[in-house]
Amino acid sequence: MRAEGAVSRKSTRRGRLLAGAALLACVPVSVLAQTAPSPIPPAAVQDGLAPDAIYIEADNAGREGDVISATGERDRVYARFQGHSLRGRAVTYDLAKGIGTADGDVELVDPDSNTVFASHLELDSDLRAGVAVDFATRTANGASLMAATAVRRSENVNELNYALFTPCPICDDAGNPKTPSIAIQAEKVVQDEELRAVLYRNAVFKVGGVPVFWTPFFAHPDPTVDRASGLLVPIFNYDDGRGVSVETPYLQVISPSEDWLISPQFNTRVLPFLNLQWRRRFANGMIVARGGFTYAQNFGNFDLNGDGQAESNVDFGDRTSRSYILAHGRFDPEGPWRFGFTAERTSDKTLFDRYDVIDPYQDNGLYYGDQRRLISQLYAERQTARSYLSIAAFSIQSLRVAQFNDVTPALNIFESDGALPLVAPLIDARWEPSGPVLGGRLRLRGSAVSLYRDEYFGSPVLRPEIIPTTASPFGLPGVDSRRVTGQIDWRRTLISPSGIRYEPFVDGRFDVYSVADLPPVLGLEDETITRSRATIGLDVSYPLIRRLSDGADIIVEPLGQISVSTDPDLDPRIPIEDSQTLELDESSLFRIDRFPGYDLLEGGVRITAGVRTTLRWAEGRTASLFVGRSMRDAEQSAFRIPIPDAPNSLYDPSGLAAQTSDWVVQASFQPSDRIRGWGHATVDGSGDIRRAEMAVDGRWGRRNLATLSYIVDRSNPLDGPGNRNYEFVQLAGQQFIAGNWGVAVAGIADLERDLITRSEVGIVFDDDCFRVEVGYRRDNTRVSPTGPSDGAYFRLNLATFGGSGYGSNGLR
Template identity: 30%
Template sequence: MMRPLFLSLLLACASPGFSQDAPPPAANQAEEIEFSANLLTYDENADLVTATGDVILTRDGTRLTADRVRWERKTGLVEADGRVLIVDPSGNRVVGDRIALTDSLKDGFVSNILLVLEDGSRLAAVDGVRKDEVTTLNRAVYSPCAVVDANGCPLRPVWQIKALRIVHDPARGLVSYQKARLEMFGIPLVALPGLSHPDNFDRNRSGLLGPDVRFNRFLGAEVSLPYFISFAPNRDLTLTPFLYTGVNPVLGASYRHLFDAGPIEIGGRITWARGQTLAPDGVSLLDTANRIRGNLDIKGQLNHGDGWRSTFSSRLATDDNFLGRYQISYDDRLRSTWNLEHFGGQSYLSVQGWAFQGLRATDRADTTPLALPLVDFRWRLPLQPLGGALMLHVNSLNIHRAAGQDMTRALASLQWDRSWLSTAGQRLTLTALVRGDVYNTRNGELADLPLYAGENGWKARAIPLVAADIEWPLAGALWGGTQTLTPHIQFVASRAGVNSGIPNEDARAIDLEDINLFSLNRFPGFDRWEGGARITYGATWTWNAPGLAASAQLGQSYRFSSEGNLYPDGTGLSNRFSDLVGRFNIRIGRWVELSQRVRIDNENLAIRRNETDVTFGTRSTYATVGYFKYNRNINLEDLRDHEELRLGGRLPVGRFWAVYGAIIVDLTSRADDPLTVNDGFQPIRHRVGVTYLDDCLEFGLSWRRDYVSNINIRRGNSFLFTLSLKNLGI
């Protein structure tokens, strides 16, 4: 980091007190200066002190070395020449052929100067002058890049800034440039009028940050110019004007504040522009009148002490397609949430609120739910009846819609668990649970689907459950490694028929998977309960050897009684024998990793769900393949079938360059989903680019193409150029 360079240069330190013929120095000089040289002489007639040969002066932590130092006591001029090197307490180094100072040690001149800063950055100049602690370098150049290669041979800096004059003002903590120009790879690129930056490159100092340059068909050329404002070490504001050639400019802002309790960040963008809405044909877009458009993002976390913490996050937009139109986000639903938590030694309390903003053309604000409050309390009781553990669980939820089904729920459960480990290694766990729910439904006839509707008024239900779970790990040697086979059997019995008249708000996305196969209730949430008696069975196999690993899990369940239409077709649970679910993983060193999750139809062995991800290579050189297909024949809109392929990769080219690319292809056809408009091969988007990265420079150029259009995304090309110069914020 840059510091005052001449640093009260200790050269008055050339104390003649070390010469036998010299007059004694002042006491304060002798106390402040450490001095050594091969030869020290004093000319009494000229009042001149001369030190030669490996001269070393040290004062206040600053060290000067030179071949020769001369001090003219009459004029107060101190001169050093021959391999002059000054090192200040911060580690900054000044190298020059000749340096001249007044005996005030504050003003001076250096010729052919090189400054090596603490972080390795270099400032070189033909000469430099320091007056009133302000240093001026003439015909100077700055660069943090390496100037020698790995073999010690000279190397042209990747980039440098040449200036007619560079001024360092330590009182202001600023380095400023006059008539500066940026050069990259030896090629002059652009003038930098008015360039300045903090002398210690403090990330909390105000100043202009690096611009981003983009281009796409609908916004035109885009340049963003962020300006960072530091109010204090814990508070700052970044203002970013976004300038476009195709649309009106946008102003962005991001405010950050680190309180003693935790961080808060508030950001957003605003503009005056036309919006877009979906035409009556449901396909084309219509422009609206000019109006204020923008978005707001708020997030933070505050610790209140004594185990209390609040976390909050809010995302809002003025209209459906502002975020997509300006390529800020392609999310089609924004969530705002607040959560107050308390962490006790054996308890946990959460009080939450949730609000949503739908951005799809079919979303209606009056049917979007507001969940407030959502209360969840869990307490592991200190009692241990029959040697087991007791857990008390209380939950409450209120959901309101302006024109839809409203619901209030309260429930409490008490669960007892005890585990045994036999001498043969089997692990047996017994569970008993009792739960009571109370619901109040309003406007049930306005539910999204009849399947989700509840009966208006009050409803209550009692749910008892007992379960037994047995696991038996078996280990042994295999192919130079160790394998473990763990059979797993679970029996669950609970009251059936407890869902009649109960609204379904949080248990809609039911789908049998490997992660919920052995759950006591395989519905997400609380509104639906899987009753009756069932047995679940499966096995997990793992194998580990040096540089190799593999694992597999497969399981299924059988329900002894039928619960009618509780489980929608295609969820894997609609028959007494469930579908088979499994997970498979293979790892070969650090080069290959495969993960697959499947669900197999129990009647015809058709693959109902297939999620496969494969990664080849290392962190710097890799290829990825992702594929998933849902073939469940589900008619519910939020569980529609889909097929997708994802490809990506990165390849270094030489030491500093790399190319990368990624593509997403929608393989869904009308045979998979009658509502789709795709033909079975529809690219969604692709991105390709090139990057350069070394110790002082990073830049990249990428091309993105979107192949589909909707209210948030427009078909077309986008180009992005990024540039980052070390220490300049650019």
């Protein structure tokens, strides 16, 4: 009984001491800051004190021999010595020994602005050792370390007894102590500033003040450390193909500029998969290389018994190495040149989907791969105030599905890499003279490219006129092409006294193409083709603004353009490599060449008109609307391509082939700082939407938010297996219901197929210190070889310690 009573009294005393430390850590935020007569001077300020001098401000002060004593009745004593600032109710300082003592609401600030709170504090002459009671300190990132007693053993080692560490807030908004959401309490804690680590003995992990785990020893990096070797938060997942999956990342820091991330993935149904990442910074650049490896069979869904239904998670094929690499580097030495590379390849087109590799499709380098396409490139750039030059070469690996299998995604047919071009080289150059030419801006531009294909590829690269109609495309060689372009562009801005803006422009362009391996069945040989085009035109705009009675502004800006060009001579033998995708919007509608790239260009007489209206009112709230359209003197049939499911029929995916283009409608609005949205659509002459995209973001409360987006493409007029029209709605949001508890949802609905392709719903706990999310998700995409899958997911993010899968990154 006496032993139990001793333990009880010991625990009570320890609890009181930790409560006192927490109170001291909270009070300086409110009460002490209000009672201080003046702010503590920043540590970097030169106060002019000699190394052995001390400055004191106090209500009462006295000296007996070498000992100076000071007390504060209304305000705390303020003392400054050796670059340190000290506050307390009672302070003594021994000038001979250089020892300082402080009691009562003690606050010590060192030259690096680190702050320590205590009820009693002692410091030695070198300020390298000391003793503190009710010790508390707070780091810049908000983490707190408290102890009943603390001893500074040396310049680099702090020893704390009955200590508590938490990365979470320990004070409420009123400055009162509160129980941290996550904390580590230990019998002894050693903070080694040289090792930059915190070591614990008999550590107890607490969640909401409740003990949940005990360990005799534990260590983690000092909160001031940016990076340190050690285990990161594991990533938990479930997939019908892999089963339960746990990824355990380990970070190995080699130096301040280099580290490794070793992240094995362990699965219950298939063999493990190892992910690696190496990062290295140099004086003028950096390299990041990711890779993954396993030695296993493939797995997926197959119809083994011929009943038309695919059995789940079937291993097939021989065990073999399966791997990927995703690497990029960029170097920017002194001078105008910089250079870099990307290396992106995978041995299996479904590897990322099978093993749920995190964020494999990133935009790095000078040129970006499309979604589900990997690009490997070398490039160099030279840029000055008046010139630019880039030289690059790249190849592409496609992970896109060309033909979906109705029984199982494991039998999908993927886009052939041989049908994609090898680009080497691709050169782009621009130059402008330092001064105006004829009162305007002159720009010279040059471009050159060579493309090589191993396999034949028809529409839309080849024009309908040279696509074989009888011969099978199998066995035909891939078409190679080379192009050199020179261009001159002049533009001048003039503003009339009434505010009308005039911009006359002149453009001239000359192309040379060399095309090889055209389909021999048509009797075509290697061809050299030249073409030229000259354009003259005028842009006119007239912004009108009116102040409304309630302080709002409305701006109406009519826009117009007239351009006259020579015949563009769209030779059907020229492959269309860089102009297949057109985004017709407000910015591109008034360009001379609205197609990206060089292979397609426009000519003839064109008139383009539009109007932009903007409404602005209080506190930065805005709404705008643009409507515009273009007309030409003759149709451009070269812009039409064969319908995939009816090659003898043509359609216009661009909206520019007819004499009148599609209408362009574009809008944005922000009625408050919590709601914003935008939309864009192209509408054909009959009023049907060809393409549209819109999104709305909303926030309410402190952490509630939602995003809703919609995208549609209805440009292909004929249904069939080759029709790639689409219509999607995507939703993501979170709503907190009670305190820190809430619900998170995310999903993508394929309206074209009447199917929810991805969905998640989960319960969230988030208190700004850590976030945990547990829920259910289902994947109905047709790309994953394991077919539709569902299961539970778990995501965790801890302040200071890092996170695992924070957010809904899986909805890609």
